Amino acid sequence: MDSAREIKDIAEENGLNESLADTPYQSANGLPPSTLNESSAAPKNTIRYASLFILMVQNAAQTLVMRYVRVRPGDMFVSTTAVVMSESIKCLTCLLIIFHEEGYSVLQWWSHLCQNIFRQPLDCLKISVPAVVYMLQNNLLYVAASNLEAATYQVTYQLKILTTALFSVVMLRKELSRLQWVSLLLLFVGVALVQVNSEAGKKASHDAVEQNQVIGLTAVIIACLMSGFAGVYFEKLLKNTPQSVFVRNVQLGFIGAVFGLATVAVKDGARVKEHGFFFGYDFAVWSVILLMSVGGLVVAVVVKYADNILKGFATSGSIILACVASVYFFEFRLSIEFCLGTVLVILSVFMYGKFVPVPKKPVIHT
16 A cells, blocks of 8 residues: 555656546556666656647647738638537547557457447537637637737737636635735736737738738637636536546547538628638648647647646747747837837746645544
């Protein structure tokens, strides 16, 4: 029992999930715990830092490429169709991952899907709530990217940390430390500074699409609210149900694609009928679609292998990358207010991840 408790403490300290921490200790090859920990530390560290690097690049690249495809001259693709394709690819990718987990057995794969999805209609109804919210959020992100500079968009979108924290307190009864509340205040002030006189920091607009900063800011704020609610709702489902994160993403992707098609029909049905579903698609558009599809899966890996401080490094790195790239590729002009606001946002991200309240250990009476 002492060995099992030791393994559980090590797992919790390294940010592994609860199911792994609760697994009884077994040594099939007779090696002592210290030897097993040392032998497994290297590959875990490799996965941890690789996933963080990929997350950083993915976040920055998604912002930059999305901005590029929305303001360049030429045939403009229908953004609602891109959301449908992102959800569809996410669903198919997770189906393949489950197929791999079931040992490439079609029968076991189908049995797994039947048991966890098709025979759980009430569960599918519950997961449809965040699925629809995520779909609408992704549509709003295209609106925001069309009306905000990439750097401004990337910094402002960090408000999702604030909305997620507030929904966590309300829906999950999560406790925040005083310094975490301070970090959320700094985040709000930093984002506000980024918006102050941001027109002065923008280049003279020669983009193909007319931009409205009020529309862009409104879209990104609503997207942050949706992201916070859907993320906390999804976390609550994962904690209270046996389905894996990949099964959940199959449900999210499929339901999101179905409701996304309804959005296409209502909002852009005439245009799609005239020009076709894939009108304006090229390598850059497909790149955005793929980046949005894999983003959630990369986050799932990061959550499993990295702690909050390392995730803060990835988020901060993506902000810096987006800002630097915006200066070179979009002629974005950095203002004093923007730089100060960005520093405050990065500082708040680190503070929120570092000063997590220590969970109270239950008192065991002997």
